[in-house]
Amino acid sequence: MRILHTADWHLGKMFYGEYLTDEQAYVLKEQFLPLLKSEHIDAVVLAGDVYDRSLPPAAAVELFDEISTKVTAEMHVPFFVISGNHDSAARLSFGSRLLARQQLYIAGDLDKLSGPVVLDDAAGPVAFIMLPYAEPADVRQLLGDDSIRDHQTALSRLAAFQSKGTAGLRTVCLAHVFASGGTASDSERPLSLGGTECIDTAVFAPYSYTALGHLHGPQQAGRANIRYAGSLMKYSFSEAKQKKGAVIADLAADGTVTTTHVPFVPRKDVRILTGTFAEIMEREDGQTDDFILARVDDTQPILDGMGKLRRKYPNALALETPQRQMAANSGDRNFDLRQASDQVLFDNFAAAIRPDQPLSEKETAYLQRLWETLQREEGSDDQ
Structure with missing residues (x-):
């Protein structure tokens, strides 16, 4: 079975005050959907954070409706979706029982979880175990288990609850977690304080392949068959060097998995330009429509720096001057502001x-x- 693993779409995301919905639509329509046909995908998994916030803008909802309809109703590819920490589990899972008849399987609200979904390929059944993001208190209430007090225990108990009846089957697990040892980015919302959200990936050992969401950089999580696909696009300048895309997981008859990362190329990249302001303005790279952070080496003020920068890069978003230092003769800094004239x-x-x-x-x-x-x-x- 050939599975396309994607995650962290964050539809409706705002980047420095600008909605990215049009850019997200470009990647999904022009690259994600054609990939399903060209690579002969048998199932798609979206491992959480469909939307950027619990009450997404209408345009974001319309985009997800359009893409999920094309995947399931037009291309007839089963589509598995779980809620992430940015999503409203209740809103995302509305109508999930009806949608499952069209092979759009959505797991969000814990009260609506119904165990594994089983598909068949030439080698036999494959069980999909869906573990939406959930706070320990919610899992404790669902299972009536007062010992559930942390994310690790909550995920372990929820995984056991959702995996009933899958012994001996090839299995694909979807989860939205912060795996211990993972590399984070600035645009990810912390799941909790103090590091208690970190999950030991040993909980995923029973599964043939684990498709993770939450961390925006594509990466392996402990073992080769436990992976983060990364986010759909770059959502912060800390992600400027990351290669965004999706993971194709080929599940063999014996349960072994091989993975391939397939890149997505946006219309507008997210880039950090360095050097002096003059050097940046003189440089020609043919990519003037990108989202730009200019991190300049100048030590003196730049008159109307953003205005000049945007005349060359219309989508420039920020200008930083980390090297600028006040000279030794730049005034007395040791006076009391409240007493100064x-x-x-x-x-x-x-x-x-x-x-x-x-x-x-x-x-x-x-x-x-x-x-x-x-x-x-x-x-x-x-x-």
Whole structure:
């Protein structure tokens, strides 16, 4: 059986205030859907975080409806979906019993879990075990087990509950977790505080293949048959060097698995440009529509830096100057702001902005007249 493993679509994601729905639609329609035909996929698994938030925008819901309809109703490929920590489990699993008749299998609300879904290939049955993201308290209530107090125990108990009747079968597990040792990115929402969300991957040892979601970088989790597919697109600049895509898992008759990572190429990449501002502006790379973070080496202020940058890169999102340091003569930093006069504050501000160009005699004289005028006006207002 040939399985396409994808995860973390985050439909409706906003990136620096801009919705990425159109870019997500491009990847899904122009690359994800054609891949199902070209690679002769037998089943698709989406391991959580379908949406970026529990109440997604209408355009995101419409996009998921369109893609899931094409996968199941038009291409007749079984589609397995679990909720992640960004999703509303109840909203995502609405109508799941009816949708299962069209081979769209959605697991979100724990009260609606119904055990494994079994498909058949030429070698026999394959059981799909769906483990949606769930807080320990929710699993404790579902199973009536007061000993469930952490994510590890909750996942182990939920896996046992969902795996009933699969002994001796080839199995594919879907889960949305933070596997111990995994590499995270800035755009992932923590599952809990203090590291208690980390899962020992030994819980997945019984399964032929485990399709994980949550971590946005494609990676192996302990064993070769336990993998993160990574997110659909780059959702933070910390992901700029990651290769996004999906994983094709070929499940053999004996239960062994071989995997291949298939890249997705967006219309607009997420890139970090480095160098001096002048070097970045002079550089020609033919990719001016990308989402850009310019991390410049300049130590002096750049007048209208974002405006200039966006004239070359219309989708530039941020400009950072990590090397900029205040010079030693940039004003006295050891005074009490609450006690300093307006004139002292301005003098220090001017020295910080122009550390290599002190105020001229003409500027100093003009400012002195200005302060005297302001003091006279304040004095008259007090009378």
